[in-house]
Structure formats: C-alpha cells, structure tokens
Amino acid sequence: MIAKTIGLSSMLALGCTLLLAPAANGQGLMVTGYANIEYINPQGGTHTFDAHNLNLILIGKLRGDLFAAGEIEYEHGGEEIALEYAYLAFTRWRNLNIVAGKFIVPFGSFNVNHPAWINKVPGRPFGFDRVLPATYNDIGVMLRGALPAGFLSRVTYDVWAVNGLAGAPGGDLRGMRDNLIDVDKSKSLGGRLAFVHRLGFEIAASVLTGTYNDSLGLGVTMIGADAAFQRSGFEIKGEVVQATQQAPGGDLKKNGFYAQTSYLVVAWLEPTVRYSQMDFPGASNRDLREISAGVSLYPSDIGALRLFYRINGERSVPEVKDNQFIAQFTVGF
C-alpha cells in the first residue's frame, strides 16, 4: 500500500508538471561523463589492460522544473553496454523532489559514489559487491529532499519504491538485479535518512526491504549505516551493511563493512588506504578480507592516476592467492 501510494502520487505530480509547467526549450542540454582505464597485474594470474568503462551522461532541463538525466555505460571495451540510469526529476517544491524512472538506489554512500573518478580506491569494497550489489539501480519512484538543520547543515531523506531484486531461493543477490519488468506483484521499498554538518561530517542510516522470490514468499531486508568526515584534505569514511535473506533452509545473514581514509598532501597527491570485509556466516568461502593501499595523482581537476596494491584474503581451502597491483587512469569530464 505504501509503495502504491508513493508511486501513484508521484506519477500524478509528474503528469501535472508536464501539463502545467511553462514551456521552455531544453536548457543547458549537455553530454558529460567519465572513463576508466586500468592495468591489472594479479598474483598468479594474467596481467591485462582493461577499458573498464566509458560512461556518457546526458543531462538537461526540459520544461520548467522538469529535469532529465541518463547515463549509458560501455564496460570492458564494449563487452557490456547498459543503461545505468534514465530518470525524470521534478524539482518544484522546497523540501521535496520527485524522481521517476531508472535510478541508482541511494542505499548507503558507495552505491551512488562508485564511479572510478570519484571512488579513491580502484574496485568495489567487499560488502558492496555481494551484499548490496553495487551498482544497484532499479526502476520506480523516489522522493528526495533536504531540510535545513542549522547554518549550512541539513537533514536529507530518500524514500523509494522500486521493482526490487528477483531471483532463485537463497541465490546470490548480485545476480538478482535487472528486474526491469517486474516478474512478480511485489515491490521493494527503501529509505535513507542522513544528517550533513557544515564542519564536514555526514552520518546516515538506510533500509531496503522487499520480496525477491514471490512464488515462495521469500524476502530480503537490508539495513545499513554510513558515516564520513572531511576536513582540510583529510577524509575518513566507513559503511556497514547487513542483509537478511530468507531461504527455504532458514535465513541467510550477509554482512559487509569497509573503512577508508585519505589525505590530500598537496593538490596533486593523495595517499589512500581502504579495508573491507564480507562475512557470510555458514558459507566460509564468502568470508573475504581486503586491504588496498596506494596513491592518487591528480594532473588536473578532472583526471586521476591511481596506483594501488590490493591484498585479498579469502577463508577457503586451499587459500586463494589473488593479490593485485592496479594502475588506474580515470577522467570525469
């Protein structure tokens, strides 16, 4: 019922926008985007170049307060082509924006801030790979906004209703994305509530719940928290997520966590360290650890060359040796 109410009222508001908003030609329609090229040398594996992604983003105002954005992603030299997002946003009210279409689900921080030119460490942290399956985008409606909470500080919120994950009982959550035309009657509902302070810290909590297998009535619920602090070139942030996935044999718990810190020594040099882990109690081969350490070199404000060594730890027998050296050149244009 909640999902239906959000969905129908949002669609109605968007429809009214199209009818009532003053006509205006597209303002500032522009193509932007980012690209990411890597050289990966894994321990005991084959080293390779990877044209990891080239993402083209089209943004622009359509009519009045109606804004549109879309992103097409070419991955691995064109091996995969996908629509990362394509949405309409209605931005008329002070404290409320309505987004409809395909959007990146704003659970936590990393899922939204995953692009390589923003993410200061190459690759996804464990926990945002197989627990929350970043990049997780979905189709539906989202209400988003902010309210002042002191000078230059604010409380922000996101509430969304989407098709949700769909897949086999007890299956890998990552493989449950792309439920573009919903295979069942159930929708997924979620939200994120955050406090952003002008001194540089942000703290937030997220929740996501829905049915992933309608025939057996199996659901998945995720809860998460993220926090960050930035000041004078120093940054520390972390995020935790826990998924409770119902399965025929009992609930599966999937936990993920990462912490990351960096310091902009000079305008062109930023060392960064990240630790991440993922625990699947009862499934030991999914208990993974990672430490990535390296530097980002910034030749300009749009590009970065990142040189990192990633130490992977996997609790399995025999132990997997897959540490990696990664050189990544990324541009946000």
Next chain:
Amino acid sequence: MFALAKGSKETPLVGLGALLLALLVVPASAQQQKPSGADVWSTNCGRCHRVRAVDAYTASQWESVVTHMALTARLTYDETQAVREFLVGAAQARERAASSAASASRQPLRLASRGNVGVVPLDSRCCDPTVGGAIFKAQCVACHGPGGKGNGPAAAALNPRPANLADAARMEKLSDDSLLQIVTAGRLTMPGYGRTLTPEQVREVVAYVRGLKP
C-alpha cells in the same frame, strides 16, 4: 498489494514516512538564513569529487550541472538557489565580460577612456575597510581564508590553490585594474563576482585585499 519481507523492520519506514510529512509542512519562514553560494560550493562540492573550475562550463551548462548535482547531493532549496546564483551568475558575468571585451576590441577609440566595461577603477575616494572586509568575509574567506592566505576550508579541494592575497611580492605584480577584472570576471578556479557584487562593491573588496598583511 505491496508485500514487505517477512520479519522485516517496518519501524524505520514508518519513521521515514513521518519525517517526510513533517518536511512537507515546514513553512519557508521557519527555515534558516540563506547561505552564500560560495559557502555552499566550498562545503559541499568537494565532498564527493574534485571541485570543478568555475569556468569549466557555460552559464546554461552550469544550470543543468547545478540541478543535477544539487539533486544528487540533496542540497536544501536555499543552498541550491545560492550555489546556482554563484556559479551560473559568475558564468553569465564572464560571458558578458567576454562579449563586452569583444565589442571593445571592435570599437577601441570610443571605449578606451572608460577602461574595462563593468569595472569601476579605484580612486582617491575609495574605500571603507569595514565594507570591503564584510564582503571579503562573506564571499572570499571560504577559499582564501580569513587572512587571505589561500588557506580557506575549500582550498584543499582546489587545483590550482587559491592565491595568497597577503603575499606582498605577488600582489605588487597585479595592477588595480587586473584585480578588479579578476574579481569581476573570475580566473581559473575563482568565479567572477560581476553579477553578485556591484562595481562599487568589487572596488571595495579589492581595496580591502590591498590592505591585507602577510
């Protein structure tokens, strides 16, 4: 019918719903004093990515970028309006200055005696340090720092870094006309203030900057 996962935690969702209702009924008068665009820009844009130079886009492009980023960063309405005015306005001022310069180059004799269009030169009647200081504090401190040394809270995210305005050797190389033009139209990562400030206010702040000590 919407189906929550069995055993899911509905309490957070109810809380979010209640918050949403509260946000919708908060009257505008109950909200905070309006922030400056420079403050919003310096405290928010560097949270996720390297801060873009203010001359990276045209005014119409900044309009779309600001809408996109304000939505993504979940800025408040007033913050969005302030940073839009700051970046779009600066780009418009820059475009006007470029247009005027092009026009001046076509008509050098008629405009030569007026100096740069939109810039009021310093003269003996200028200026009041309290006025310039107040403008500096509101518009410049975020990047240049309270002493003008280029060490404001936003400085770390900027490449190139903000200029050290208290560096006497550096400032001696810049004429008053150059400073007036930079403040009006912007340069590198610094936005122009030709739309935000009147020519007289630009003059006041330049005079204040001239008085900064190392």
